[in-house]
Amino acid sequence: MAFWWVNHKQTVRQETEGGYIWSPKQNANGAKNVTYDNLARCQVGDVVFSYAYAKIGRIGLVESAAETAPKPPEFGNTGEYWGDNGWLVRVAWQPLQQPLVPREHFELIQPLLPERYSPISTTSGRGNQGVYLAGLDEALGHLLIKLIEQHADAAIKVHLLVLAEERDSSHALFDDVQALQEVVSTTERDALTKARLGQGLFRHRVAEQEPICRVTGLARQEFLIASHIKPWRDSTHAERLDGANGL
Known part of the structure; x- marks a missing residue:
């Protein structure tokens, strides 16, 4: 970055x-x-x-x-x-x-x-x-x-938190996505990759669990970056796609 x-x-x-x-x-x-x-x-x-x-x-x-x-x-x-x-x-x-x-x-x-x-x-x-x-x-x-x-106001603090997370986790993110290439099922691999990136099915399930941002109160879905509560590397495949495991 x-x-x-x-x-x-x-x-x-x-x-x-x-x-x-x-x-x-x-x-x-x-x-x-x-x-x-x-x-x-x-x-x-x-x-x-x-x-x-x-x-x-x-x-x-x-x-x-x-x-x-x-x-x-x-x-x-x-x-x-x-x-x-x-x-x-x-x-x-x-x-x-x-x-x-x-x-x-x-x-x-x-x-x-x-x-x-x-x-x-x-x-x-x-x-x-x-x-x-x-x-x-x-x-x-x-x-x-x-x-x-x-x-800064609350929205900016969230923005800065995202920056810090991206900076600190960029190398881990790359390693995790690379490791997912070993998953045999193409459909499962695609879903897990999107989950690691905070998109797709996992993002949708988090939005169902968390309709608004807990910090700012905003309900703007375009700002949602879904993150895992239980660390990605410690989660099972099911937990990685579980909306209850996200914020």
């Missing part, structure tokens, strides 16, 4: 409402732009911080790898000088109830900023207009999450 910071004051409304980030593939003069190329480096599960008007107002999770796409029509006259051929990355955005103002924590953030292609000035803390999508190291990414978490 990687951390990214997007500067998109000009298109923040269109991109956050549309659930994506977009950039041309090169500068108007045809020159290479590393911060545009970064979109092609995004992977599913990466974290993106949305920065506009001197504030981080949203945190997002990358939902799909970059795809070639024309400039979104909703941009209108914004970025008329941008090329039409670009990169589009789908992002699930979650708005922050209390936006984070990086300049208010600059003494903590400044030492961790990248030397090149920093999203904000390393001296003033103001946004760098020439940088669209900046890569952050883990130390800065985790610091920003900590600062956000201090004043």
Whole structure:
């Protein structure tokens, strides 16, 4: 899992409402732009911080790898000088109830900023207009999450919990899914794989047991990520598909 910071004051409304980030593939003069190329480096599960008007107002999770796409029509006259051929990355955005103002924590953030292609000035803390999508190291990414978490509402705390779980369990998840290849029955293997990923039959059974989120009270099924109560590796095949074994 990687951390990214997007500067998109000009298109923040269109991109956050549309659930994506977009950039041309090169500068108007045809020159290479590393911060545009970064979109092609995004992977599913990466974290993106949305920065506009001197504030981080949203945190997002990358939902799909970059795809070639024309400039979104909703941009209108914004970025008329941008090329039409670009990169589009789908992002699930979650708005922050209390936006984070990086300049208010600059003494903590400044030492961790990248030397090149920093999203904000390393001296003033103001946004760098020439940088669209900046890569952050883990130390800065985790610091920003900590600062956000201090004043976060319940929905954001759930979002951050999901991030932590994905980070800590990504290798175990890969190993478990690989081990399921040994299950002979194709139907059973498919059901168990989806259960391990929190989808399919297991997800449906958890939704029947838990119609709303116990933390936020939300009943939005699209936000449901079904997790096992009894550890996956300690469960029988039946328990792995049992909705009562999930939250």
